[in-house]
Amino acid sequence: METPGSSTTISATLSPSERSKLFQKQYQAMNPEERGTFNNWSRAVSNLTGWGLTEREKQERQVLKEFENDMKDCRTCEKWRNDLLKTSPLVLFMSESLKKSGTPFDESNMPCMKCDEMRSGGFSTDGVIQLCYNRLFGKGHLETTIAHEMVHAYDQANYNIDWYNLEHHACTEIRAASLSGDCTWFQEMMRGNVGFFKHHQVCVKRRAALSVRENPNCKSDKHAEAAVNKVFKSCFTDTRPFDEIY
Numbered sequence: 001m002e003t004p005g006s007s008t009t010i011s012a013t014l015s016p017s018e019r020s021k022l023f024q025k026q027y028q029a030m031n032p033e034e035r036g037t038f039n040n041w042s043r044a045v046s047n048l049t050g051w052g053l054t055e056r057e058k059q060e061r062q063v064l065k066e067f068e069n070d071m072k073d074c075r076t077c078e079k080w081r082n083d084l085l086k087t088s089p090l091v092l093f094m095s096e097s098l099k100k101s102g103t104p105f106d107e108s109n110m111p112c113m114k115c116d117e118m119r120s121g122g123f124s125t126d127g128v129i130q131l132c133y134n135r136l137f138g139k140g141h142l143e144t145t146i147a148h149e150m151v152h153a154y155d156q157a158n159y160n161i162d163w164y165n166l167e168h169h170a171c172t173e174i175r176a177a178s179l180s181g182d183c184t185w186f187q188e189m190m191r192g193n194v195g196f197f198k199h200h201q202v203c204v205k206r207r208a209a210l211s212v213r214e215n216p217n218c219k220s221d222k223h224a225e226a227a228v229n230k231v232f233k234s235c236f237t238d239t240r241p242f243d244e245i246y
Helices: 016-029 032-049 055-087 089-100 139-158 166-179 185-190 199-213 221-236
Strands: 121-124 128-132
Touching (some): 055 089, 089 139, 166 221, 199 221
């Protein structure tokens, strides 16, 4: 069967209206089996390229495509999370430490979700670690994210943290950035921040200040930096539950 639009049936010199008439004539000449084959082909092309769809159908197609991509990313996040909870030495150690603190974490309170903010994860004081599947660059990034949020959970369970107190907030952000692997040389290189002199401390201070800046009680960048600098020495050297920086 020759499909309408093939080079053997349509001349490149025909006007759009002439092509349309030729399409209709060829379609009417098809038998039911050929029409069925052509309709299936046409729907496949439309779904793949958007060709021949109305504006509403194009919008619906785009929404469906985004939904399918979201579900794919979410399933990937869940698979990585489940693997890391079983195989990552860092995540396993923090999981055990949290269990000893009376706040166990597993897949039930670590949901993969879509986030609007530019963050890869979050910790809420009701005992939930949020993993942002649309902000992850890979399994290693997720491992660092889980460990980072687990440090916050550990601090919440073991210390009397007032999250609206900037110094308290700064301290747990310093510890999370330092102990999770968030400030390794490779992670910083991927962000475009390459340094050799105390790069770890510089990274920890910068990332802690960025997080504190989001606190509703923080008035400015300088306010966040001041809170971080004030508690940096004591919080940076506090590596619990690790013996040293991972």
